[in-house]
Amino acid sequence: MTIGLTTRDLTLHLGGVTALNEVSLSVQPGTVHALIGPNGAGKTSFFNCISGFYRPTPESSVTLGDDELLRLRPDQVAQLGVARVFQNVELFGRATTLQNMMMGRHRLMRSNLFSDALWLGRTRREENVHRERVEELIEFLEMEDVRDTATHDLPYGMQKRVELGRALAMEPRLLLLDEPVAGMNTEEKEDVARFVLDIKRLLKVTMILIDHDMHFVMDLADQVSVLEFGTLIADGSADQVQGDPRVIEAYLGGSEGLDLSIDGQDSWVGALRR
Numbered sequence: 001m002t003i004g005l006t007t008r009d010l011t012l013h014l015g016g017v018t019a020l021n022e023v024s025l026s027v028q029p030g031t032v033h034a035l036i037g038p039n040g041a042g043k044t045s046f047f048n049c050i051s052g053f054y055r056p057t058p059e060s061s062v063t064l065g066d067d068e069l070l071r072l073r074p075d076q077v078a079q080l081g082v083a084r085v086f087q088n089v090e091l092f093g094r095a096t097t098l099q100n101m102m103m104g105r106h107r108l109m110r111s112n113l114f115s116d117a118l119w120l121g122r123t124r125r126e127e128n129v130h131r132e133r134v135e136e137l138i139e140f141l142e143m144e145d146v147r148d149t150a151t152h153d154l155p156y157g158m159q160k161r162v163e164l165g166r167a168l169a170m171e172p173r174l175l176l177l178d179e180p181v182a183g184m185n186t187e188e189k190e191d192v193a194r195f196v197l198d199i200k201r202l203l204k205v206t207m208i209l210i211d212h213d214m215h216f217v218m219d220l221a222d223q224v225s226v227l228e229f230g231t232l233i234a235d236g237s238a239d240q241v242q243g244d245p246r247v248i249e250a251y252l253g254g255s256e257g258l259d260l261s262i263d264g265q266d267s268w269v270g271a272l273r274r
């Protein structure tokens, strides 16, 4: 079932800094929801709160469907179907694409070492089912050519794709994408954009996306939330947010500009959508 996420008064103190200040927002089921903001705005902190790595104030609430996520451990949050693709590559480099993706099936595997010893047959059957699912995902992400390649031998863009595959292998209900196209060339970005649209359309997974590439974000996101100094300053469609004076000020007032110019041309993700 497609599921949404709601935060109420999400507040996080880190040392002397209020990294998140009463952030209340709703991520609609089956949508791509972007979270943007200048450096230090609180985006990564937001993900860390959802994932169970950080402890927000007791008044805060984060619900996934009917489940309250706060006060759960990261492994318990993962069990509820929240998967995350991290900013840095976090693969087992000597393991192959297939092996790395099989690790994503861990939360879905019922067998453990003890039952393995007693029920070899069942374990083998279970392993086959997981293997089949991973093979389907390898096809979905067009990685057949590299399925048996050690991931440290793959180009950066392909390593990121394996990570996406491992997260999808968890059969998540919510996928957190932390700067998925940082450091990628245009072609690699186009691939990621295409896969994000396919994940939404075909797998119907709800996604929250953090990225500094505004073309990528604005073209993909159904809804955009903007943070500044831990406070939610705008929330709406890409068009609404881009025209919001507070958002423009937040970016232009900082060291980085919000570069939304597309050189008079249609954007590349826009072209993909047609």
Ligand SMILES: Nc1ncnc2c1ncn2[C@@H]1O[C@H](COP(=O)(O)OP(=O)(O)OP(=O)(O)O)[C@@H](O)[C@H]1O
Residues within 6 Å of the ligand: 014, 015, 017, 018, 019, 037, 038, 039, 040, 041, 042, 043, 044, 045, 046
């Ligand atoms: N471990 C920490 N201890 C103390 N302060 C922290 C810690 N991590 C982050 N902060 C502070 O919390 C605030 C929010 O940081 P966060 O990393 O969430 O921002 P961000 O929007 O993800 O930034 P970026 O775009 O640079 O990744 C910043 O002021 C940051 O300096």
